[in-house]
Amino acid sequence: xxxxxxxxxxxxxxxxxxxxxxxxxxxxxxxxxxxxxxxxxxxxxxxxxxxxxxxxxxxxxxxxxxxxxxxxxxxxxxxxxxxxxxxxxxxxxxxxxxxxxxxxxxxxxxxxxxxxxxxxxxxxxxxxxxxxxxxxxxxxxxxxxxxxxxxxxxxxxxxxxxxxxxxxxxxxxxxxxxxxxxxxxxxxxxxxxxxxxxxxxxxxxxxx
Amino acid sequence: xxxxxxxxxxxxxxxxxxxxxxxxxxxxxxxxxxxxxxxxxxxxxxxxxxxxxxxxxxxxxxxxxxxxxxxxxxxxxxxxxxxxxxxxxxxxxxxxxxxxxxxxxxxxxxxxxxxxxxxxxxxxxxxxxxxxxxxxxxxxxxxxxxxxxxxxxxxxxxxxxxxxxxxxxxxxxxxxxxxxxxxxxxxxxxxxxxxxxxxxxxxxxxxxxx
Numbered sequence: 001x002x003x004x005x006x007x008x009x010x011x012x013x014x015x016x017x018x019x020x021x022x023x024x025x026x027x028x029x030x031x032x033x034x035x036x037x038x039x040x041x042x043x044x045x046x047x048x049x050x051x052x053x054x055x056x057x058x059x060x061x062x063x064x065x066x067x068x069x070x071x072x073x074x075x076x077x078x079x080x081x082x083x084x085x086x087x088x089x090x091x092x093x094x095x096x097x098x099x100x101x102x103x104x105x106x107x108x109x110x111x112x113x114x115x116x117x118x119x120x121x122x123x124x125x126x127x128x129x130x131x132x133x134x135x136x137x138x139x140x141x142x143x144x145x146x147x148x149x150x151x152x153x154x155x156x157x158x159x160x161x162x163x164x165x166x167x168x169x170x171x172x173x174x175x176x177x178x179x180x181x182x183x184x185x186x187x188x189x190x191x192x193x194x195x196x197x198x199x200x201x202x203x204x205x206x207x208x
Numbered sequence: 209x210x211x212x213x214x215x216x217x218x219x220x221x222x223x224x225x226x227x228x229x230x231x232x233x234x235x236x237x238x239x240x241x242x243x244x245x246x247x248x249x250x251x252x253x254x255x256x257x258x259x260x261x262x263x264x265x266x267x268x269x270x271x272x273x274x275x276x277x278x279x280x281x282x283x284x285x286x287x288x289x290x291x292x293x294x295x296x297x298x299x300x301x302x303x304x305x306x307x308x309x310x311x312x313x314x315x316x317x318x319x320x321x322x323x324x325x326x327x328x329x330x331x332x333x334x335x336x337x338x339x340x341x342x343x344x345x346x347x348x349x350x351x352x353x354x355x356x357x358x359x360x361x362x363x364x365x366x367x368x369x370x371x372x373x374x375x376x377x378x379x380x381x382x383x384x385x386x387x388x389x390x391x392x393x394x395x396x397x398x399x400x401x402x403x404x405x406x407x408x409x410x411x412x413x414x415x416x417x418x
Contacts, residue, residue: 053292055286057276057278057284058255058274060255062272062274062292078291080290083414083415084259084412084414097270099261099268099270160309180293182294184308184309186294188291188292188293
């Protein structure tokens, strides 16, 4: 009987280790340089996305959809198209908001929070946010993707984000999913779809 | 004589300013109902998800307001940015409010109390009726007493729909909540107007099933 239990727990152990396996130092280095190479060769990114807001007390996640556009060095347009229209554009140290036709802008030149938000959005879309000074980073292989967990070191950020989790396609080294987990374990998950790099992107896309 | 006139003038002014404008001059309405039930946030199986636009003191905020009845007399109210970051997360139980989270910049007593009153007025389900009135346009007004104020539930007599909640003190209308495009006890549009401060909240329902 004891052998059956041992076998049972061994099987569970194997299952768990299959589900999430830490990367070796060599694997981490190879993976990071693949992501950095992809990033350095990237001039533009366009993608659709689906955002899921998970709150433990809700019956269903709140689902919104949209499109994003990025162009070097730091032009970003993040646009929700369903179930409502809302867009923000980061351009020339300003944040331009269009909330269903109500337009406003914020000067982010001196605003630490918005600057941080801009670099987080840009870096998570690109996948290149391996900053060991800002995060405790751990690397895993799960099924056919890499999972990288970033735990912020900044105490102010930790108050609202306990961790970021980025999923990467093993073959392309591109980010396919970003998850921001709050201290309460509620989270926001963004899944990228139809993501393409280096397509021609007219600068007018970023006009507010 | 002069002193008498001044005293009279003061008394007249005082009485004139004391009336609640919402029910001023309206005849009382006889009803056997002792409690008015606000139907809009009363279904514990519904996730009430609204796109929110808030204008407060020349600042504009956009985001998503999520309301859910989690127990009898208890609502969870969460406001997030469009990106999903929480701005605040409250639990309202009758007159008490528990703050699960609020952004540092908003963590001020005056802001929390304003939000508490707004959401209490919006979601409080069972309200004992103090007095009832009827206006000339077929609207019944159920007046309910809160700690220091009154809530007036303006109901269409024919359709029985709750059209407005007007929160007042003894002399002024403080908050007006207007419900429109009501379908299956869900108000698709809600506007919350502060009459004595530049705060305006507009909510539109997001149908997640579509």
